[in-house]
Amino acid sequence: NRWAFVIRTYPTTVLAAALPIMLAAELAVIGVSVRDGWWRQKLAAINDLRRWLPRLIGEREVIQARRHISDAGFAAQLTPDLDSPFFGGVGRSPIVITCLRGYWGVARRLIGLVGRRRT
Numbered sequence: 001n002r003w004a005f006v007i008r009t010y011p012t013t014v015l016a017a018a019l020p021i022m023l024a025a026e027l028a029v030i031g032v033s034v035r036d037g038w039w040r041q042k043l044a045a046i047n048d049l050r051r052w053l054p055r056l057i058g059e060r061e062v063i064q065a066r067r068h069i070s071d072a073g074f075a076a077q078l079t080p081d082l083d084s085p086f087f088g089g090v091g092r093s094p095i096v097i098t099c100l101r102g103y104w105g106v107a108r109r110l111i112g113l114v115g116r117r118r119t
Contacts, residue, residue, distance in 0.1 A: 003049050007056045008063050011071040013114050017107035018078070021100065025082065032086050072112040080104035 010018065033042035067074075080100040082091030090096055 001045065001049065004052060004056055007053070008060045011064065011067065011074050013071045013111045014075045014078070017075070017111055021080070021103060025087075028090070029086055071114065072108070075108045075111045078104070 006015065006018075006022070030039070030042060033039040080103065081097065082100065084091065
């Protein structure tokens, strides 16, 4: 599950920066699930995530304590592109691509600034 992975592994600053865009993408996926008739499965996945959250947070603490990469280094490995087929033409839209890349560029700079203040 994508959300389980993100919750456990993303550093806090990266998670905070990525969360608004990820939630917007999640709303789009929910819309696709309604349109394409698999909303019940999507709703079940959301409910599973809600149930797993306490365990995921515990696992997050262990994973984050062992992490050796900086927040900025972690963020540098991520891409803002929506290349999933679920997004169709929206993910390939020049306007969407430009906006997401701009957002992520600013977010990565802020993550780097926060990281420098912590050291």
